[in-house]
Structure formats: structure tokens, C-alpha cells
Amino acid sequence: MIVGPTKTLFMDEISTGLDTSTTFQILKCLQQIVHLTEATIFMSLLQPAPETFNLFDDIIFLSEGQIVYQGPRDHVLDFFECCGFKCPDRKGTADFLQEVTSRKNQEQYWADKSKPYQYISVTEFANRFKSFYVGLRLENEVSVPYDKTQSHNAALVYKKYSVPKIELLKACFEKEWLLIKRNSFIYVFKTVQIIIVAIIASTVFIRTQMHTRNEEDGAIYVGALLFSMIVNMFNGFAEMALTVQRLPVFYKQRDLFFHPPWAFTLPNFLLRIPISVFESIVWMVMTYYAIGFAPEASRFFKQLLVVFLVQQTAAGMFRLTAGVGRTMILTNTGGALTALLVFLLGGFILPKGQIPKWWKWGYWLSPMSYGFNALAVNEMFAPRWMNKLASDNVTALGVAVLKNFDVFPERNWFWIGAATLLGFVVVFNVLFTLALMYLNPLGKPQVIISKEVAREMEGDQEESGKVFVDEVMDLVELNNLKDAIVGLPGITGLSREQRKRLTVAVELVTNPSIIFMDEPTSGLDARAAAIVMRTVRNTVDTGRTVVCTIHQPSIDIFEAFDELLLMKSGGQVIYSGPLGRNSQKIIEYFEAIPGVTKIKEKYNPATWMLEASSIAVEVRLGIDFADYYKSSNLYQDNTTDLTTIIGAMYAAVLFVGIKNCNSVQPLVAIERTVFYREKAAGMYSALPYALAQVIAEIPYVLVQSIIFSLMVYTMVGFEWTTHKFFWFFFVTFISFLYFTYYGMMIVSITPNHQVASIFAAAFYSLFNLFSGFFIPRPKIPKWWIWYYWICPVAWTVYGLIVSQYGDIEDTIKVPGMVIDPTIKWYVQHHFGYEQNFIKPIAGVLVGFAVFFAFLYAYLFFNEKYAHK
Incomplete structure (x- = not known):
């Protein structure tokens, strides 16, 4: 400034x-x-x-x-x-x-x-x-x-920014590069994630089991292409957390005219291009020839180009979502919804011809539809696909595979798709810049209790048979505010000093024997600080012990304490003992050290003490105050079609589940901070709190599942029988529930919701790969089949398909098969699903929900990040 x-x-x-x-x-x-x-x-x-x-x-x-x-x-x-x-x-x-x-x-x-x-x-x-x-x-x-003749144009400002725009851009580039280096862990983690998933993908779609004989083999290759696109799409999820985290600082700098929004966007976009190029090359080198895609070098580089553009499109899309959402909760929810729409309308979950006409516009606006067309055309127009005939002995095999997936069977669609993806990259970043330019911050998320809940939280806190709350309210001088709403800091409700007094009152009402306070007077004026410390002094006078850190204490506040523990940098004690009347004891102690300046009249003893014991004084006097204390007498006294419908069901459940997972993370992270403080005050233990959070999610997920099931079941047109509807609802409900508990569990093992979001996204790709949708269970290599059985999404897809199609004897047309099989036979032989396995599926799904909830409660009980 x-x-x-x-x-x-x-x-x-x-x-x-x-x-x-x-x-x-x-x-x-x-x-x-x-x-x-x-x-x-x-x-x-x-x-x-x-x-x-x-x-x-x-x-x-x-x-x-x-x-x-x-x-x-x-x-x-x-x-x-x-x-x-x-x-x-x-x-x-x-x-x-x-x-x-x-x-x-x-x-x-x-x-x-x-x-x-x-x-x-x-x-x-x-x-x-x-x-x-x-x-x-x-x-x-x-x-x-005022005499206007004394004014001069030199005193007026004619430019919005104080330095040339090129200098602003240069400064923003330097700042962005510094932030990338500081957040290097995230980018290293993302690269390691890409490497691990690439190894898994190349061993699942291994080239020794990948053939080019018929349409079914082509479908497996298309599945591999889709998985490649999805992995690189999810790679951009981290942009939401990183962007939201930086927005408060940006808004302040924008409003103070430090730099224009475009100077923030350009470095943010350009400096991530080399990272994206590196990640794309790593992915392609490790998967392209290992899976067995077309061996021509030109097709390798074309696929590399599309993968890179998909990464950039996803990063721009999620960056825009963060710029519009502006808070972690809204951004996570909006990001999951955006991803769901992009995937559902991308032409691979629902083929272009089966998308309702009123949603056709969504297909043309979905970046994934262009990426899917470009990847599929690039692979299927290779000579090894075009030189073979399909099952009708007329159409080229590559064209037949493209038609089966409703992809445009024209070579120029590769360049159309690539060019459109590039356009999306530009549009998303321009829209992100406009969002930064015209939108204002929404404010920080708060834990708010509604009036309805507050009415239910009634009762009296008593001590020796008498009401204690009123006594505490009187101590902290809050009687005149007893019916006020807390509200949002700086916006509505109580002022900062009133909130501080309320926080102290909440701790005092538990009637603890010992109280630890960290800067209870920070943010308060002298009168409010005096009220708080007078309350603390009264508490001490009742026989309780108060251990307190404090900044900028006035003389009155400093001398309200009985004893002082003073430490230097590094945690070494340089004084621990009584203050004395008018701070006489500590003054005598430091003045007794040869060379220490005597305290001036009316000088604050706290300020003098810090100045007298500073590192500069140690250097000047050639003394270590910690060693001096240890040698003193005072020291001696002290001591952490079917596939389409299946795809629609799979995508909807998966992305709503991911939305639940993402949206619950910031809430749990915020409430965890509140919980650690209240647990330390002895209000309740970890286990009941964790169980209460687990149980509290059930009604919301239940209502969510009922609405979802009624709408989807009706619109898709499933068979209306009580038995089938119940199983559809049950699988959906348990799936949404275990996704919610999975998000809560991830928060419990990570220090904050930003890391939790990135860590959770690392497993979304594996959930996709081993769900049984992109590669059916019979096609999964035997050395990876174990992961299929421990993948919760695989059991969800199993339950949804078997409950709706496991007993249907109607025939369907399958490319490459002369005799039309029944749906039951196709489900059994293509997906490997058994109709009589529905009850074990239900048990396993419940087991996943219980397992994630148990892990959350157990890790929460251990309080791994309580010190944070």
C-alpha cells in the first residue's frame, strides 16, 4: 500500500x-x-x-x-x-x-x-x-x-493503475510463479496421480488382450478412449479449490486497483500450460502403446493434442465454476453439477440420437462431445480398422464402431473437435475474467443455527442447583443482548467484541476447572478487553486456573495476571514466575541483568519486557536469556438403448454422489474446527459428535434419494413394480450415503478441505475405471479383478443393472451377434451379473456405508488434526 x-x-x-x-x-x-x-x-x-x-x-x-x-x-x-x-x-x-x-x-x-x-x-x-x-x-x-487557485493538475490522478499495464502483467506473472512453487506439492501429487492411474489403465486395457476383430473389440477401445478423457477431465478438479482459496486476496487487490482482472487470469492460464503439457505427455507415453492404440506416430500426436485440450478445457471450466461460486460449498456443488451435465450430454453416456430434442443444444455445448468425437475418429480411421469389414460385410469396421456410438464417421471431425475444444478454452477463460471483473465476494461460510433448531436446544446449565448461564451472561455483560441473533461477522448480528465476549461466555458456561485462552482480547477495544479480562479475573477468583496468551496487553490487563511464562523464539523459557504488584517482580528480574535498560516512567511493563529481552539486546549484551534464566534462583523453583440407460444411471448416481462428497467436505472441515474447541472445553466427546454427524446425514440423503428415484424412474421408463422400484431406491440411497460418508472420511484424514478435495478426486478416476461400465468385469484382467470387488461404484452399477434388467427375457440386437440374445443373457454374459446376487449386493453396499462412517468416527476420535 x-x-x-x-x-x-x-x-x-x-x-x-x-x-x-x-x-x-x-x-x-x-x-x-x-x-x-x-x-x-x-x-x-x-x-x-x-x-x-x-x-x-x-x-x-x-x-x-x-x-x-x-x-x-x-x-x-x-x-x-x-x-x-x-x-x-x-x-x-x-x-x-x-x-x-x-x-x-x-x-x-x-x-x-x-x-x-x-x-x-x-x-x-x-x-x-x-x-x-x-x-x-x-x-x-x-x-x-479552500483556495482553488492553489490546486494543480499534478495532484490529480488520470490513470486507473499507477504503473504501466506491461509492468502489472510482469508482476502478476512473478506472483503466479511464486505461488506455483509454493504449491508444488499439489502439482507433484497430480503428476504422481496421473502416473499411477496410467499404470493401472495400461494394465487393465493391456494390449495383449486388446483385439481389432469386431465391433465388440472396438467398443473396448472406445471405452479406453473415454477413460483417458475422463481421467484428464477430473485432473482439473483441483483448480476449484486452488482458485477459491485465492479469491479473497484477489478481490481485495482488485478493489484497491492493484491490477486488472485480466492480469490475474493470463498468468494463471499461461503458466499452467507447461504443467498440462507435461502431464499429457506422461499420460500418453505410459498408455498409448501399452494399451495398443493405432501405432502410427501421427495418431499418437493427434491424441496427445486432444488430451491436452481436454485438460485445458476442464481447468478453464472448473476455474469458471470457482469464479462464479466464490465459496467452497457453492463451487463444489456447482462443479459436480457441471461435470454431470457435460458427461451426460457428451454423447457417450447418452448417444447423440437418444438425447431428447429439448436437450440437443446441450450436446452441442458440451466440450466432451467434441473431445469424444475427435478421439474416436482419430483411432477408428486407422488402417487396421478401416481395412476390415463389420458383421454386415459391407461397412468398414471402424465406421461401424463409430456409428454404434453415434459418432460422426468423417475424418474432418478430428479437427472440428480439436478446434472447438480450443474455442472452449478461450471462452471459459474469458468468462472467468468477466466473473472476476464484475462479481463480488459472497463472504465466508459460517456455522449458523436456525431459529427452529434454536427453539429445540433448550434447557438450563446449573451449578449447585442454580442456573449458571445468567450468572455468566452478567459476568461478560451480555444481558442486554441475550435475545440477539449472532449473525454473520461484519455483516449482521453481533459486533466483533460482542462475539469475543460470547465466545468466552460459551467456554465459561461449561464451568471448567482450567481454561486455556489464545489471545482472548485480540480484535477488541480497550473497554471490551477490560470487560473480558475482568471476567477472567473473576473466574480466577472462584478457584479456577486460566492459562492465557495475549497480544498488546495494556498496563491494567497485564497486571491482572498473577504469573508470567515468557518464551523466546524456539520455545526456550526466559522467565516463569510471579508478576508482583505493579509488575515489580519481573521488573526487578530483568533490571538485575547487567546492561538491560531501566523501565521508563508510565511505560507499559509488557512492552518494556519484550524490548528488554529481544534478540538485538541479547546480541548487544552477549547473553542468552534462556541460559541466564536456567542459572537463576527462579528456575530452581519451576518445571497432533441398455448401455445408454445403464450409462445414464451410472453417470447420474456417480455424479450426484460426487456432488454429495464434495459439498460435505467444507462443512465438515468448518465444523471440525468448532468441535475441537468445544471438546477441549469438556462439552462432549468425539464419538457422540461423530455419530451425530453420521446420523444427521441420513434424513437429507433419504429425501434426496426419494426425489431422485421418483424423477429418474419415471422419466427413464423402468418397469413399474414395487419390487424393482424398491431396489432402485435402495441402491440409490445407500450409494448417495456412502459417497457422503466417503467425503467425511477424507476430511478426517486431511488437514483441510482443499487437500481433501484433491485427495478425493484422485479416486474418482479409479471408481470410473473399475465400475464395470467402461470395461465389463469379464474383460478385466485377473490381476486387477480384486480392485473391482472393493470398488463401491462397481457394486452400485451391479445392483442397478440386476435389479432392473436381470430377469427380462426380451431380445435385443447386439453388434457382431447373429442370434439376438435376451437382455437377461446379455447382462449375465456381457457384464457378468447374476440376478440372484441382489441380496449380497445390498449387504455389501450397506457395508461400504458403515465402513466409511466407522472410519470417519474412528479418525475423528483420534483428533489427528486437533492442533491445526
């Missing part, structure tokens, strides 16, 4: 989370900038130490929406002394100002004890300031009109 040409800076609570010494150093630097460059800085601070407060030239004192004082800092105490109030010697001026206008705290500062105290309101203070000499001088200054 300072590097730019800005002459006026507005800063709000910049010291939150910093200690007093660091805050003083920052403010000292800003003071020098103001004086040297004649800049203006308007700043609000929380709990400023006296030495920090003394750095300011002027202050504006606001209370209840009125200006009580505005003018030089040196005269503010004079004004209040004129009003009859005096700041005590061991009281910081800022803390005094916070309390002198408060009805509850004003009396203690009444100067003339011989006269009766009379409360002076904020309005009266404001009126008296107008007659005070500082107020009169201010009024005289603002009453003089």
Missing part, C-alpha cells in the same frame, strides 16, 4: 494479532513515512500501548456517534481535566479515553473528590469541546473556504 503513490491511508485495527513491541515498531515506521513524505494516515487501533499512542500527532475521539474530541494528542487530557476528570498515573491515555465516557466507569476518574460527582453524557462532552480552545481553533480553520 505504501509503495504506491497513495498519500492518504485509512487503516482499521492493523495491530490485531500483534504484540506491543511489533505494533510499536510498525507505527514508528509509519510515523516516519508521514513526517518525511507529508502523507496522511487515518488509523483506528485496539488497545494501543501508551508509547504507541504517543506516536500520533492528532486524534479523533468518537463515542456514541458523536465527536467528543478532535485535535492534537497533547491537549486531549487538558480537555477532560477541564471537564473534571483526570487520568491516573498508571493508566494509559487510550484506556482512559475508552472508559471516561462510560456511565459505568466514569466516576472513578472524577478529579475533585471534595465535590459531588455528576455524570456527564457524551452529548455534553461534545458541546463542551466546541467551546474548548482546540475546538474553537478547529472551527475557525474549517470555516475558511
